[in-house]
Amino acid sequence: xxxxxxxAATPAVLRLEGEVDIADARRLRxxxxxxxxxxEGARISLETAxxxxxxxxxxxxxxxxxxRASGIVLALEGPVPPPLRAAVEAAGFGRFxxxxxxxxxxxx
Amino acid sequence: MTEQRGSDQFRQSFRxxxxxxxxxxxxxxxxxxxxxxDEGLVGRAFRALHTIKGSGAMFGFDDLAAFTHKLENxxxxxxxxxxxxxxxxxxxxxxxxDRIRTMVEEEAGETAEDSTAGAEILERLRAxxxxxxxxxxxxxPAPAALATSVGEPDEAEKSGKxxxxxxxxxxxxxxxxxxxxADPLLLLRELAGMGTLTACAGVDKIPPLPxxxxxxxxxxxxxxxxxxxxxxxxxxxxxxxxxxxxxxxEPMDGGADHSAGLISAGLIAGETPCxxxxxxxxxxxxxxxxxxxxxxxxxxASSLRVPAARLDQLVDxxxxxxxxxxxxxxxxxxxxxxxxxxxxxxxxxxxxxxRENSMTLRMVPIRATFExxxxxxxxxxxxxxxxxxxxxxxxxxxxxxxVIDQLGDPLMHLIRNSMDHGIEAPERRAAAGKNPTATIxxxxxxxxxxxxxxxxxxxxxxxxxxxxxxxxxxxxxxxDAELSDQEIFSFIFxxxxxxxxxxxxxxxxxxxxDVVRQRVDSLRGSIEVNSRPGAGTTVTLRLPLTLAxxxxxxxxxDDGFFVLPLASTLECVELTRADVxxxxxKHVANIRGEIVPYVRLRQYFAxxxxxxxxxxxxxxxxxxxxxxxxxxxxxxxxxxxxxxxxRLYRHVQVVxxxxxxxxxxxxxxLDPQRLVQEAVAGSHKFRPASEGVHRAQxxxx
Numbered sequence: 030x031x032x033x034x035x036x037a038a039t040p041a042v043l044r045l046e047g048e049v050d051i052a053d054a055r056r057l058r059x060x061x062x063x064x065x066x067x068x069e070g071a072r073i074s075l076e077t078a079x080x081x082x083x084x085x086x087x088x089x090x091x092x093x094x095x096x097r098a099s100g101i102v103l104a105l106e107g108p109v110p111p112p113l114r115a116a117v118e119a120a121g122f123g124r125f126x127x128x129x130x131x132x133x134x135x136x137x
Numbered sequence: 138m139t140e141q142r143g144s145d146q147f148r149q150s151f152r153x154x155x156x157x158x159x160x161x162x163x164x165x166x167x168x169x170x171x172x173x174x175d176e177g178l179v180g181r182a183f184r185a186l187h188t189i190k191g192s193g194a195m196f197g198f199d200d201l202a203a204f205t206h207k208l209e210n211x212x213x214x215x216x217x218x219x220x221x222x223x224x225x226x227x228x229x230x231x232x233x234x235d236r237i238r239t240m241v242e243e244e245a246g247e248t249a250e251d252s253t254a255g256a257e258i259l260e261r262l263r264a265x266x267x268x269x270x271x272x273x274x275x276x277x278p279a280p281a282a283l284a285t286s287v288g289e290p291d292e293a294e295k296s297g298k299x300x301x302x303x304x305x306x307x308x309x310x311x312x313x314x315x316x317x318x319a320d321p322l323l324l325l326r327e328l329a330g331m332g333t334l335t336a337c338a339g340v341d342k343i344p345p346l347p348x349x350x351x352x353x354x355x356x357x358x359x360x361x362x363x364x365x366x367x368x369x370x371x372x373x374x375x376x377x378x379x380x381x382x383x384x385x386x387e388p389m390d391g392g393a394d395h396s397a398g399l400i401s402a403g404l405i406a407g408e409t410p411c412x413x414x415x416x417x418x419x420x421x422x423x424x425x426x427x428x429x430x431x432x433x434x435x436x437x438a439s440s441l442r443v444p445a446a447r448l449d450q451l452v453d454x455x456x457x458x459x460x461x462x463x464x465x466x467x468x469x470x471x472x473x474x475x476x477x478x479x480x481x482x483x484x485x486x487x488x489x490x491x492r493e494n495s496m497t498l499r500m501v502p503i504r505a506t507f508e509x510x511x512x513x514x515x516x517x518x519x520x521x522x523x524x525x526x527x528x529x530x531x532x533x534x535x536x537x538x539x540v541i542d543q544l545g546d547p548l549m550h551l552i553r554n555s556m557d558h559g560i561e562a563p564e565r566r567a568a569a570g571k572n573p574t575a576t577i578x579x580x581x582x583x584x585x586x587x588x589x590x591x592x593x594x595x596x597x598x599x600x601x602x603x604x605x606x607x608x609x610x611x612x613x614x615x616x617d618a619e620l621s622d623q624e625i626f627s628f629i630f631x632x633x634x635x636x637x638x639x640x641x642x643x644x645x646x647x648x649x650x651d652v653v654r655q656r657v658d659s660l661r662g663s664i665e666v667n668s669r670p671g672a673g674t675t676v677t678l679r680l681p682l683t684l685a686x687x688x689x690x691x692x693x694x695d696d697g698f699f700v701l702p703l704a705s706t707l708e709c710v711e712l713t714r715a716d717v718x719x720x721x722x723k724h725v726a727n728i729r730g731e732i733v734p735y736v737r738l739r740q741y742f743a744x745x746x747x748x749x750x751x752x753x754x755x756x757x758x759x760x761x762x763x764x765x766x767x768x769x770x771x772x773x774x775x776x777x778x779x780x781x782x783x784r785l786y787r788h789v790q791v792v793x794x795x796x797x798x799x800x801x802x803x804x805x806x807l808d809p810q811r812l813v814q815e816a817v818a819g820s821h822k823f824r825p826a827s828e829g830v831h832r833a834q835x836x837x838x
Contacts, residue, residue: 051315054351062346083310083321083354091346119329120322121336121358 031078034060041071042106045078045085054084061092070102075109086122147318150442151196155241158185159234160505166227166234167511173222182230183212184373189237192377195323201240207259208233211266220266229265231512233258301332301365307385309339309357314381316352325358327374332364361389445538448499455488455495456686456778460797462488463775467799492686492776499539499683503581503590504532506541510552514577517556524563524574525556534581536588537683540660544590544680547656550649551592551676552577559596559674569671571595587662587705587810588682593675599668604628624818626666630654653678661793663810679810681793689777689796691804692755692768695744698804700777700796701766705809707756709771714750726754726765735765736816757809764813779806791815 032053033044043060064071073089075081081089096103162185169178186209194202208230214220236255306328310321328334339357343349362371368386375384462484469481507529514527555577560566563573578593601622608614608628628634632651653676657664662680681687682704689700690709710728712735720726725734735754738744754765779794786792793808 050320051352058346058349058351065346082315083356084315084351087340087343087355088346088349088351090340091343091349094343095346116322119334119336120325121338121360122340 032057032060034063038072040069040102041067042074043071044074045081047078048080048082049078049085050080050082051084054088057085057088061088064103065092065095065099065101068099068101070096070104072104072106074106075113076107078110078113080113081117086117086120090122148196148198149444150318151192151198152241153442154192155189155237157505158189159238159241160509161185162189163231163234163512164508166230167515169222170224170227170515176216179212179215179222183209183216186212187370187373188376191327191374193241194327195319195377198240201237204233204240204255204259205237207262208237211262214266223265226265229258229261231515233262301363303389304362304364304368304371305385305387305389306360306362306371307358307383308360308375309383310354310378311381311383312350312353314378315354317378317381319378319381321354321356321358324374324378325360328360328362328371331366331370331374332362334363335361443498445499448495448538451495452499452686455492458488459492459686459776459778460799463799464801465799489776496537496683496686499537500535501538501541502533502535503541503544503588506544506548507532507579507581509545510548510579513549513552514556517553521556522562523556523560525560526574526576528576528578530578530580531582534583534588536581536680540588540680540683543656543660544678547653547678548579548590548592550653552579554650555592555594555596555674559594559598561597583682584679587679589677589679591675591677593673595673598670598672598674599626599629599666600670601625601668607634622668623666626668627664629666630664658790661808663814687777687779687806689775689806690755691772691775691798692753693770693772694738694742694768695746697742697744698772698798698802699738699768700775700804700806701755701757701809702806703774705757705759707758707763710754710756710765712752712754712765712767728754728756728765731763733763733765735767736812737767739767739769741812741816755809757813759810759813764816766807766809766812777804777806 031046031049033046035042035044041064043064045057049057093103095101162182165178165181165185169175169182172178186205190202190205190209193199193205211220211226212230215222215226220226236258308321308324310319314321325334325336337359339359340355342357343355349355364371368388371386372379372384375382465481466485469478472478511527514525517523518525560575560577561569561571566575567573572595576595578591580589580591580593582589605614605620605625605628608625608631609616611631611634613628613631613634614620630650630653634651654664657678657680660680662678665677665679666674667677668674688703690703690706692699692701710726712726716726724737725732727733733754733756737748737752739748749769752767752769753771754767755771756763756765775796775798777796780796782789782792782795791808791811792805793811794806795803796806798804
């Protein structure tokens with residue numbers, strides 16, 4: 030399953046692995062809602078993700094916007110693989126979700 | 138599991154589309170072989186390859202896309218007039234199509250042998266195109282290479298031959314685009330492969346997370362593409378999603394100059410994706426001033442692809458409904474309640490319409506089946522060193538998909554036999570004063586409830602005597618038996634009857650012919666062979682239009698119920714004892730001055746009880762002419778769900794199936810065609826009307 034949610038970690042970690050696409054969209058949305066609903070925020074790891082389709086990008090986009098509006102920290106854990114970042118940016122998403130959400134990018 | 142099924146379904150629909158495109162492409166290539174300068178055909182070949190490549194990439198057939206891309210590049214050279222269509226190019230492309238076909242059917246992981254075959258084709262293609270097609274050795278952009286491909290000059294630009302233009306593309310996927318298996322990012326990647334692409338995603342429409350439907354696409358794009366490709370080529374990228382998106386493509390003022398672009402005016406500076414308003418405005422303009430593609434979009438949206446299995450399921454359900462409806466009608470008929478009767482009649486009417494509608498859903502034209510034989514004829518002619526032209530007539534004739542699916546093999550065997558044994562070598566034809574190029578004519582036409590499919594050749598014909606002696610040798614008939622041509626020719630369909638060694642080269646028909654008979658029998662069809670020495674042979678397959686439900690006439694003979702297909706019944710006439718007496722014991726009736734012979738089913742089925750005072754003659758049109766079938770009573774029309782009788786009864790050819798009536802009684806469905814044929818075979822006195830009339834006319838002269 031490319032979408033893994035580690036609730037035990039503090040804060041919880043949402044790990045996206047391999048190709049994340051429409052087949053995972055429903056689950057990804059539920060997890061993001063859960064992460065935001067708890068008000069404690071979460072970290073998102075894309076380290077082992079190789080591809081995101083539009084459904085995944087728009088979910089992450091919406092989650093990031095929501096988190097920002099309600100002051101919840103939703104930040105990246107670990108680096109984004111450069112090909113993934115390049116692919117998403119080349120598809121017209123001028124800034125990748127979470128790129129400006131804090132200093133988390135690249136943090137261990 | 139569900140996701141897996143979904144993705145399998147998309148791949149499956151790609152496969153179906155690709156198969157159709159490959160058949161079309163094959164036809165185009167073979168036509169091109171005849172008309173090498175036809176630019177329209179070259180364009181069609183290129184577009185088909187382009188579509189296969191594009192949709193292959195979209196559905197994850199990466200190897201296939203890469204292979205087709207190279208082939209497409211070669212054809213692009215042809216399109217631009219830099220490469221000529223030669224028989225070698227056509228043959229090589231046909232071989233490449235076979236390779237693509239294999240890749241379409243493969244799940245994943247091809248064998249090394251296949252890879253070698255593919256590489257060999259590409260190597261030969263490279264040798265053929267020489268230095269003209271640089272692109273033949275280039276692969277399409279790989280997924281990971283997206284970022285690098287953006288911004289690189291395209292091939293044409295490098296060569297400096299085609300001026301690059303700048304296009305502004307507005308692309309707003311419809312809500313269901315993602316659900317249909319398409320991925321906008323793959324489309325963008327394909328555009329990036331055409332030149333320099335700058336993309337700007339509109340994210341304004343993405344709703345708050347709780348309201349967001351996860352499988353819906355909310356993003357739209359404003360794109361700028363600098364490319365030498367035409368508007369049509371750009372539009373082709375969106376060919377599979379056209380009806381599910383709003384698309385605008387317009388040249389940007391200032392040609393290749395990017396400075397006029399909105400995106401380059403600062404929006405791509407990397408801070409924010411562009412505003413959805415810009416895109417919305419562009420699309421609004423498009424709505425006000427629809428382009429030429431609008432009608433195409435409407436056309437595409439008005440048809441949809443449905444798996445055949447679902448249609449089969451629908452027809453099965455309709456079949457059940459028809460049976461239950463028959464019971465209802467019968468019960469309502471006994472009831473005195475007018476309201477029940479009215480409802481029952483209404484249901485009967487609706488069931489009938491539903492049945493007709495659902496049956497037409499399964500009707501498909503035979504074109505694709507016919508067209509694929511062009512390739513067989515082309516390849517066989519080359520291998521056998523013969524010159525053969527295939528002509529096709531009535532390709533638009535429609536018949537049930539289940540029938541069509543089973544027709545491929547028998548037709549293939551018939552054509553192979555024609556080419557192998559029927560058609561003579563060019564020198565021999567020339568010596569006999571014939572055109573050295575032989576013709577095989579494939580035709581289809583409707584005839585009542587049947588479809589007639591004929592394979593006709595102008596070859597040497599069947600050697601009647603050779604077949605006859607071979608039949609005697611094999612104990613299929615006696616040496617002194619008097620046999621008609623039909624009976625003799627029917628031996629060629631016996632299992633193992635003929636191989637090239639067993640029958641002389643002149644006749645020789647029969648390899649695989651038993652397969653033809655078996656298949657046609659299983660379809661409840663019949664075969665007729667006509668052959669003239671030196672002039673050719675025609676094999677006609679008579680097949681039922683459908684295998685599921687038919688309109689029938691319910692008749693009785695003694696206490697048995699029978700159904701006659703309505704479509705083959707012309708009229709119903711009363712036959713009194715006085716009429717019978719007037720005919721002096723002959724089985725003929727005078728129908729408005731025309732003498733029509735008849736078969737009395739009581740006699741045929743050896744029913745011993747006395748016949749009623751008044752009988753009914755059902756006049757049917759058979760391949761032999763008009764004749765009558767005499768029954769006791771005609772009860773009326775009925776919708777008939779055809780059930781198979783099972784293997785035990787497969788030799789009872791006059792019965793084509795059975796049906797269950799409303800009260801649970803079983804009625805046998807008769808095949809008038811076979812009944813008449815058997816009557817003709819059983820009695821030399823019995824001649825159908827047309828023949829009888831001709832004889833009478835001859836006698837008058």
